[in-house]
Amino acid sequence: MWLSKIRMAVNDGAFREKCGMGVEQFERTAPVESDRLDIDFLSDEFLKxxxxxLQKLAAKAPVFWSETQQAWILTRHADVKIAHTDSRFSARRADMLMxxxxxxxxxxEERYPIGCKYARLQFAFFDGTEHRRIRNLMVKAFSKSVIETFRLHAQQLIEDFLDQAEATREFDFVKLIAERLPCSMVQRVLGVRSGDTEAFFRAATAMQTVLSGGARTTEEMEEFEHAATYLRDTFSTLIEEREANPTGDLLSQLVQARDVDDRLNHDELLAACFSILDAGSETTAHMLGVGLLEICNRPDLQSLLRDQPEATPQLVDELMRYPGLVRLMHRVAAEDFEYGGQLIRKNDVVYMMLAAANVDVDVYENPLQIDPKRKIRETMAFGYGAHHCIGHLLAKMELQEFFTRAFQRFEIKVLEAAPPLVRLAMFRGYQRLPVKFVPRVPTTGTGQFSSQTG
Incomplete structure (x- = not known):
């Protein structure tokens, strides 16, 4: 939702002045002649x-000024890659959110100081030296070796959710599993006590609602402030415990992280926990639903998961590429500069279309087909460069373990032909996904499985 709000906000003179943008900087006409190329991120056609x-834009106007979005749109893989690494495209977006x-x-910010404080401290909103410092400290906690230590936790948690699925049989996959599994996984890796699961889930939901952007109601902001206070107090207690007695969980890794003599201070540790909760819950939740539907529509992919589970990581990478999860990310121009034959002005909003980059015909053969044998190179599914998603290994591990275990245990059917998509420009995901999980049982003496009716 917040992306639709950005385009309204940047046209508001008072808003632009408050954010230091300058009213005169945004007066312009479209640099390409045809309105046919313009795009509405919240239209039914675009969401579906x-x-x-996007491929048409990449071919005809790869650096495109959208009157609808009041922003620049980059669609070629090469340009999206550059925008992730070129300092002229700034990630400093906290002022825009506020x-x-x-x-x-x-x-x-005066009425809801705790929530707004930690929203501003999200290191995804930082650039340059400031961003590099915090990332260098955090990345040690997200190394492949550390993430592997959580695989058993993921397997146990997934089996618990699949047991619930077996007991229920028919249910909304979004509500029972997709929304709760990633949040529960974050809870476990950060060492939050299991008895706090429901409160933790409610707090995560309230945080995500506001951090997704856009104008919010007083009730939503009060829930946001309450959630931020609860999470601050919860994580503060855990940080103090890990400082005294490290346990090996992810929070202990963050507390112990060092870069020469540097370390994360208390507020930075809290902000890191907020970031992990926000990014680690919502994105994986949506991808669970997106991936499940695609696999259910392809019997060959179901067979692959059952017969060749070692191929699951490559399949997950391909599903992250197409249909994918994150459609776009945005940046703010740090200065006036010319790019792709267009004049981009300071504080212009620039959308990096990850969904377009991941189906660029110059990079991928038959990009609109899911090919589980495709050798993925430089996918933009998790961003690129210094802002490449720090938790991508954890997210992929969860997805790999879930899809393998779910399709080995069950025949899974989606019960709605066209489940409604969430109305979010940034993420692809489903509002609901009615499913039926039918347990598979071993066929005597064959080592094979068949579905169990009844």
């Missing part, structure tokens, strides 16, 4: 099948 239009929140509620 964005790729043909500006959007304040449109609905005046003095938002």
């Amino acid at each position: 099948t964005p790729w043909p239009h 500006g959007m929140l304040s449109k609905g509620i005046p003095d938002v």
